[in-house]
Amino acid sequence: IVLTQSPGTLSLSPGERATLSCRASQSVGGSFLAWYQQKPGQAPRLLIHGPSTRAPGIPDRFTAGGSGRDFTLTISRLEPEDFAVYYCQQYANSPTLGQGPEREPTFGQGTRVEIK
Amino acid sequence: QVHLEQSGAEVKRPGASVRISCKPSGYPFTSYYLHWLRQAPGQGLEWMGIISPRSGSTSYSQKFQGRVTMTTDTSTATAYMDVTSLISEDTAVYFCTRGTVTPLARFDYWGQGTLVTVSS
Numbered sequence: 001i002v003l004t005q006s007p008g009t010l011s012l013s014p015g016e017r018a019t020l021s022c023r024a025s026q027s028v029g030g031s032f033l034a035w036y037q038q039k040p041g042q043a044p045r046l047l048i049h050g051p052s053t054r055a056p057g058i059p060d061r062f063t064a065g066g067s068g069r070d071f072t073l074t075i076s077r078l079e080p081e082d083f084a085v086y087y088c089q090q091y092a093n094s095p096t097l098g099q100g101p102e103r104e105p106t107f108g109q110g111t112r113v114e115i116k
Numbered sequence: 117q118v119h120l121e122q123s124g125a126e127v128k129r130p131g132a133s134v135r136i137s138c139k140p141s142g143y144p145f146t147s148y149y150l151h152w153l154r155q156a157p158g159q160g161l162e163w164m165g166i167i168s169p170r171s172g173s174t175s176y177s178q179k180f181q182g183r184v185t186m187t188t189d190t191s192t193a194t195a196y197m198d199v200t201s202l203i204s205e206d207t208a209v210y211f212c213t214r215g216t217v218t219p220l221a222r223f224d225y226w227g228q229g230t231l232v233t234v235s236s
Contacts, residue, residue, distance in 0.1 A: 032222075034222055091221040091222045
């Protein structure tokens with residue numbers, strides 16, 4: 001499953017609303033889609049999965065949803081620490097460790113949210 | 117709290133091999149699947165494979181099949197990934213991640229990353 005994120009870069013000011021899109025080449029079964037945040041020099045961090053369940057400790061200004069092929073991550077009011085790169089990832093195609101046809105998870109290419 | 121500690125940066129010649137270690141803590145080592153991913157400089161994220169620490173079963177991305185081996189040592193609660201026949205395009209930060217109690221490839225916790233530089 002190929003994931004295409006848009007826009008590539010989002011230039012916004014603190015306090016503004018950010019809407020990020022992730023479109024899949026085919027339907028993502030079970031809505032097994034996750035969003036990650038990555039800051040420079042750091043590992044990614046899981047934000048939301050499944051497709052709207054926030055990971056522990058993630059503030060409620062982060063919301064996500066969608067189904068089928070189209071998914072969205074929304075940051076209601078950008079805080080300075082939210083400027084980062086965001087990746088979507090599908091895990092509907094997860095490995096089976098030999099218990100069936102092997103499948104692989106995939107990521108989108110990322111959306112950079114930068115300070116305007 | 118869950119923490120995954122990875123080994124330090126490596127510099128390797130083309131054709132060499134590298135072993136990266138990952139030591140999780142804060143949860144029962146054999147209860148969760150572990151995944152390895154990598155990120156080339158300025159690029160996106162790429163899944164490499166999965167291992168069950170309980171059984172040792174593995175599954176590798178087709179791209180890395182034959183060049184990557186993932187293992188675990190339950191006596192020390194440590195995971196390892198060996199990558200052989202390194203080329204310059206293998207220069208990347210390699211991450212170990214904790215998945216879920218099933219093989220669902222969702223990456224709930226991440227190690228800090230290990231930079232592997234392949235250069236002559």
